[in-house]
Amino acid sequence: MTVRAELQAVTDRIIERSKPLREPYLDRIRRAADDGPHRKALSCGNMAHVTAGCGTADKEAISFTDAGNIGIITAYNDMLSAHKPYETFPEMIRAEARAAGGAAQVAGGVPAMCDGVTQGQPGMELSLFSRDVIALAAGVGLSHNAYDAAMYLGICDKIVPGLVIAAATFGHIPAVFVPAGPMPSGLPNDEKARVRQQFAKGEIGRDELLKAEMASYHSPGTCTFYGTANTNQMLMEFMGLHLPGASFVNPGTELRDALTKAATRRALQITAAGNEFTPCGEVLDERAFVNGMVGLHATGGSTNLILHLVAMARAAGIAITWEDMSDLSSLTPLMAKVYPNGLADVNQFHAAGGLQYMIRELLSEGLLHEDVRTVAGEGLTHYTKEPTIENGEITWKDGPADSGNDMILRPAASPFQATGGLTLLTGNLGTAVIKTSAVKPERRVIEAPARIFHDQADVKAAFNAGELEQDVVCVVRFQGPQANGMPELHSLTPLLGVLQDKGFKVALVTDGRMSGASGKVPAAIHLSPEAADGGPIAKLRDGDLIRVDGEAGTLEVLAEDFEAREAVTADLSANQFGIGRELFTAFRQNVGPAEGGASVLFAAE
Numbered sequence: 001m002t003v004r005a006e007l008q009a010v011t012d013r014i015i016e017r018s019k020p021l022r023e024p025y026l027d028r029i030r031r032a033a034d035d036g037p038h039r040k041a042l043s044c045g046n047m048a049h050v051t052a053g054c055g056t057a058d059k060e061a062i063s064f065t066d067a068g069n070i071g072i073i074t075a076y077n078d079m080l081s082a083h084k085p086y087e088t089f090p091e092m093i094r095a096e097a098r099a100a101g102g103a104a105q106v107a108g109g110v111p112a113m114c115d116g117v118t119q120g121q122p123g124m125e126l127s128l129f130s131r132d133v134i135a136l137a138a139g140v141g142l143s144h145n146a147y148d149a150a151m152y153l154g155i156c157d158k159i160v161p162g163l164v165i166a167a168a169t170f171g172h173i174p175a176v177f178v179p180a181g182p183m184p185s186g187l188p189n190d191e192k193a194r195v196r197q198q199f200a201k202g203e204i205g206r207d208e209l210l211k212a213e214m215a216s217y218h219s220p221g222t223c224t225f226y227g228t229a230n231t232n233q234m235l236m237e238f239m240g241l242h243l244p245g246a247s248f249v250n251p252g253t254e255l256r257d258a259l260t261k262a263a264t265r266r267a268l269q270i271t272a273a274g275n276e277f278t279p280c281g282e283v284l285d286e287r288a289f290v291n292g293m294v295g296l297h298a299t300g301g302s303t304n305l306i307l308h309l310v311a312m313a314r315a316a317g318i319a320i321t322w323e324d325m326s327d328l329s330s331l332t333p334l335m336a337k338v339y340p341n342g343l344a345d346v347n348q349f350h351a352a353g354g355l356q357y358m359i360r361e362l363l364s365e366g367l368l369h370e371d372v373r374t375v376a377g378e379g380l381t382h383y384t385k386e387p388t389i390e391n392g393e394i395t396w397k398d399g400p401a402d403s404g405n406d407m408i409l410r411p412a413a414s415p416f417q418a419t420g421g422l423t424l425l426t427g428n429l430g431t432a433v434i435k436t437s438a439v440k441p442e443r444r445v446i447e448a449p450a451r452i453f454h455d456q457a458d459v460k461a462a463f464n465a466g467e468l469e470q471d472v473v474c475v476v477r478f479q480g481p482q483a484n485g486m487p488e489l490h491s492l493t494p495l496l497g498v499l500q501d502k503g504f505k506v507a508l509v510t511d512g513r514m515s516g517a518s519g520k521v522p523a524a525i526h527l528s529p530e531a532a533d534g535g536p537i538a539k540l541r542d543g544d545l546i547r548v549d550g551e552a553g554t555l556e557v558l559a560e561d562f563e564a565r566e567a568v569t570a571d572l573s574a575n576q577f578g579i580g581r582e583l584f585t586a587f588r589q590n591v592g593p594a595e596g597g598a599s600v601l602f603a604a605e
């Protein structure tokens with residue numbers, strides 16, 4: 001299967017651009033791998049500490065065999081419904097490793113924030129920074145240097161990106177990512193959104209709203225909309241870090257547990273001690289990231305991955321840009337309609353054929369690199385197969401050749417739209433991103449007067465005071481990484497949706513973010529440079545005519561005197577303290593630009 005020339009051209013320019021970083025990175029991880037399993041480099045004293053807490057079998061396996069010791073990095077906590085199932089995973093992994101003659105130890109835990117809990121709250125200002133904290137914390141766990149492979153237990157928004165940054169940093173050892181799966185379907189996502197708009201209009205009370213929310217988010221497992229968490233799961237298959245078909249199997253099922261045990265056995269099989277050594281740094285190459293970007297566009301995935309993929313790639317010595325993502329979007333058909341892009345949820349998407357169908361289709365169209373290394377073995381074709389239990393054993397069989405529901409999933413050759421769901425916007429305000437796949441075509445071009453805000457709460461106050469009953473581009477600025485950690489402004493969606501449903505032309509422009517679950521209102525987000533860094537967004541005034549054009553890919557202010565204006569500043573002291581924000585001053589002071597992945601981990605080039 002040869003890839004299309006245009007796809008290869010993007011890949012080749014990424015390879016060329018990355019050489020100054022990638023070559024020294026590969027040299028480092030290959031030298032580290034050549035030094036052999038690092039447990040051998042530990043002193044007897046070190047090793048005694050490694051095994052002091054273990055039972056006899058694990059002491060033996062770790063100290064005296066090459067069967068392999070797995071380091072588990074877990075993001076378990078009780079707060080995230082998606083991570084709640086992880087509570088029992090380490091014991092299952094330890095037992096399975098032991099049964100295979102090896103061992104497994106929890107090398108460390110990492111924090112995990114639920115963006116649904118912090119949405120619209122001050123805690124959201126720590127959310128993006130938590131990605132880098134997760135990478136740092138995973139690094140602390142793996143720095144014990146006693147592991148032949150790592151298994152990463154993480155799903156949600158910032159957690160998989162942070163763990164991939166760590167896995168790439170420890171790219172000399174294999175990495176197997178282990179999902180826990182989506183919760184069963186509850187109240188449909190579009191019904192939840194409708195109830196929220198009713199509440200925003202004052203038609204129902206909090207009791208009725210809470211009842212609907214709890215019917216939507218109701219049990220352990222990942223929330224069922226196609227937001228950042230489920231986009232992360234897609235990436236882990238398109239990039240070969242999950243076992244094939246592992247992403248959307250529900251927690252607490254026989255197949256789910258069989259997949260976790262199979263992942264454990266696979267981690268032991270691909271260590272340097274065996275003959276399928278698969279260090280993570282060799283899996284995460286330029287082709288894997290191109291495959292991930294194609295998957296992002298083909299599924300209409302979360303805009304947050306526009307930020308995270310840049311940081312994840314950088315950790316593997318690979319330089320990808322928003323232009324790469326934009327060019328790949330123009331090549332990639334939108335094949336899936338999962339909420340907020342459609343009515344279906346991920347359970348229904350999976351039942352219709354899911355990722356295995358999409359990978360088969362995109363490979364056959366030359367829109368994915370097949371010749372990649374994955375934790376399942378050589379070649380992305382592994383990921384056209386889906387797991388099943390036969391005679392009590394897990395096995396993989398060919399995934400569906402046809403979509404089970406063409407309202408949810410369509411062939412690459414006859415997609416929902418010929419291009420991907422994310423579009424780059426450029427113009428005299430800087431560079432932004434818009435998720436067009438969730439916006440009706442007739443709403444993708446908006447030209448309207450600006451209303452300027454410095455806080456999402458002020459937007460809500462203006463809405464409740466009836467001041468926004470008109471065509472309006474809401475500009476919410478000083479929401480970038482340096483200003484306040486670049487929070488998601490998703491809680492504005494219901495009120496902007498009410499204005500849109502009233503027939504007004506409505507758009508949002510911000511240097512902040514939206515949720516992967518944000519949808520129908522056109523939003524130009526991640527505007528870079530940010531207001532706090534002197535970006536042109538800081539020169540906008542109430543009443544300026546702004547044009548957001550999701551079709552042409554432009555974002556412009558139509559004001560004669562604009563260039564000559566002075567940028568305004570804002571008093572940001574309110575977000576320096578409270579809810580732990582005082583701990584992240586150094587992050588706000590040192591974070592790189594959104595286009596660079598908004599990270600504190602890499603020296604700005």
Ligand SMILES: O=C(O)[C@H](O)[C@@H](O)[C@H](O)[C@H](O)COP(=O)(O)O
Pocket residue numbers: 114115116117119157226227228229302304488490514515516517
């Ligand atoms: O990027 C994302 O996918 C979101 O951050 C998501 O993880 C977050 O939890 C949403 O806020 C959930 O949607 P609601 O806030 O609409 O419940």
Ligand code: SF4
Pocket residue numbers: 080081082083113114115116117156157222223227229
């Ligand atoms: S998907 Fe979002 S809301 Fe659901 S558990 Fe994960 S972070 Fe929380």
